[in-house]
Amino acid sequence: MAAAMVDVEAMMKELRVTYASGKTRSYEWRVTQLKAILKICEHHEHEIVQALKVDISKPELESFVHEISLLKEACKFTLKQLKRWMAPEKVKTSITVFPSSAEIVPEPLGVVLVISAWNYPFLLSLDPVIGAIAAGNAVVLKPSEVSPATSAVLAKLVGEYMDTTAVKVIEGAVPETTALLEQRWDKIFYTGNGKVGRIVLAAAAKHLTPVALELGGKSPTVVDSDTNLKVTARRIIAGKWGCNNGQACISPDYIITTADFAPKLIDVLKYELEKFYGKEPLKSPDLSRIVNSNHFNRLKQLLDDDKVSGKIVFGGQSDLPNLKIAPTILLDVPEDSLIMKEEIFGPLIPILTVDNIKDGISFINSREKPLAAYLFTNDKSLKEEFIRNVSAGGLVINDTALHLAVPTLPFGGVGESGIGAYHGKFSFDAFSHKKAVLNRSFLGDVGARYPPYTPFKLRLLKALMNGNPMELVRALFGW
Template identity: 45%
Template sequence: MSSTLTYTPIEEIPKIRDDLRTTFNTGVTRSLEWRKRQLYQVARLAQNEVEAICDAMARDFAKPRFEVIMAELAAVVQRALTSAESLEEWIKPEHPDVPDFQKSWKPTIYKAPKGTVLIISPWNYPVILTLQPLIGAISAGCCAILKPSEAVPHFSKLLAELLPKYLDTSAYRVINGAVPETTKILELQWDHIFYTGNGRVARIVASAAAKHLTPCSLELGGKSPVVVDATYDMELAAKRILWGKCNNAGQICVSPDYILVPRHKQDELIKGFEKAYKAFFPEGALDDANYGSIVNDFHFQRLSALLDRSRGEKVGGVFGGRRDPARRRFEPAIVRGVDENDSLLEEEIFGPILPFIAVDSLDEAIDFINARPHSLVLYAFTEDPAVKERLINETQSGGIAFNDTFQHLAVGELPFSGVGESGYGYQFLRYSFEAFTHMRSSVDIPRSEERNLSLRYPPYKTEAYQMLGGALNMPIPE
């Protein structure tokens, strides 16, 4: 497959949006059977095109086949099928429990599709982070434009070729391009925008959306900390943290970003990392096919500069961070003795560098976390209920995962979201459906209620004040 990515002509972008809006207005996307058929087709795309997708991602940044299948394709199939199977229940109108005098009003919540939506996805996990929001949009009954990243040209070209083979192109289209094309897309009005990426671009997306009062889901990232309790098994903690850090060479929004470790346990934890590394990559990661490359030269140079500028102590040995610029290969590096002003704490690392910050107490670890923007996830390795309780109650993050990394993404029944700088808006299965759904409230007041409603009409009588303002006399507990 050629790496040449053909960009969508800018002048065609408004018409593509308008064509999808026309389709939405016909009502075709609202049918339960139609939605299920499109969801099954998403699953078929992921199943049938494994080889083509893995090949494209290997060409783009040497992403290991196992990682593509485990973390992306398998999840797309499972979540598309689960959504199709659950959809009949999800779309049913809800009838909330109300006081007896309101029951005849038939209070109802209808699940209405928001309309024509925009999904902007990143380069690091382009399959799942494009198709998972699409599963939500289809489930909700929306039409959608997909804008994949130009940083993975083989994948984005393939997606544009595959989508028309599987999905109804009157409702779902791919727009390829870079900044000019995305700028044009964002000038248009959408009924929802789902953006996955970094905070800088998220602010551009949110500002553009605000001009049209368009709601957004922003799945961002941040510096996800790892707290290691002194009583936990250091060898097991190291193994599970390293596995999470090595996924996609650390290029994932939930990658462990830095470790807060008790000062007297630092050496033991590093030994655990060395043992796990030798087991994962007996000949080192530089040439190992089970370890990915950095996506492009810009990010390779960015990571190199972060590591080279660090004033911390490079652990060396197997964690020396050996590099091959020609192939954008970057082995994992551990840096100990990192302080709060170090280069490695300036921004989300988004790569295979892991700073160690020694702390002398849980209080110090919590204070360090709370002094920084809220992360997408907080990891903690502890079996102490009191430590867990403190971290739950005294910190903020999109999610909190105990005693493993990355694995919480496998639980589709949990809402996945950031908070503050790590984003907002929930996704996964029903939460993805709800992201693209408007909860449309309704009442239907019968004629027979006129007698009960008569007090609301002027001229207002004393009896009306007593009846309709009665809540003002309700007792309030101390």
């Protein structure tokens, strides 16, 4: 339902009442809701695939592998680990509070808002919801209006399978999102671009609401000459054009390689692209279309920039009626061109050349921190330098994008590419408060902590807190 069609304040009151009842905190409720998400994936795969095809003409294989399968695995992993995650963590105490015991108790934050993105509209909607439910929260999901078919399927299936007193889907566009952001939430989780991320952050600041911002950035790919060139090209293609035709936050945004190696890399990229998508890629059923005319025109503007004129070495074809742009490679575009200033989020990839491959690290560090950074090499020292010196949300060596599929790794950005992380235990933690609990005995009450303060008490407390046995003996016996 749209927020304009529902009393948002009444909805929030209902969610607060549900949360206050304690229902969402129980292990049984969390398991029931997670299993409901699994049932949605298993019983409605065709419906979900069709919605993704309508929204972005996503190939069925990509829909299953990149969205449905990843979501199912996230559910199964969470169900398997949930009891352990929920258990209090015992921690050591110090002599200062002896005798005592201490633990860290994870507790839900309360009522949380998840605002999703259009490029992976099924996965990026329900994946954060898995973490919110696992942590014991009540949740409102706001899918992207740019993917209306998937939004409608989510609203329908969540309404049918899940506890709608605690999990709600609100459809709509900017007015609905604005109405939701005016409310006081216990956490807001937003996936999208930096411009809207700043709006979300400003709205959250009014209520001191914590946020997680999953943003984007220009994710670089450094290709060394010491690499398996064929495998490198195929994996770059899979991460770029095999992920929504480049419309993914972790798609390689640009490539850095040496000037003498660039022609070899381009030749293999061309060969593999033609093998994958044919000589007429605009007709390939395995390439997603551009999501809408606004994004199509934005990408065309990047290509029409005078500063990149003549820089296309492969592709460049487009089809406005069908919103298709072919895989396109550009060589040695100027650093101040539009295509190097904006996150591309589409099927275009510039290749920048350097004299020494290590100069690529300096170039990456001269720009905003990306969501992901990739390196292809067999050089151990280069790998170590890349890991040590490149700051990004995540790094992958000799592949692209696959860190997203590892539930034991945090997924998130740094700096301009985001705040916070999720996936697996990190999702549970993202929607939990780690509550410190210290439990003391009535025994061992030390009078030295209480007034009136005396020099003897000061010496005694110093000895205790310094952990020096001889100092303690001297304090006790006045030596």
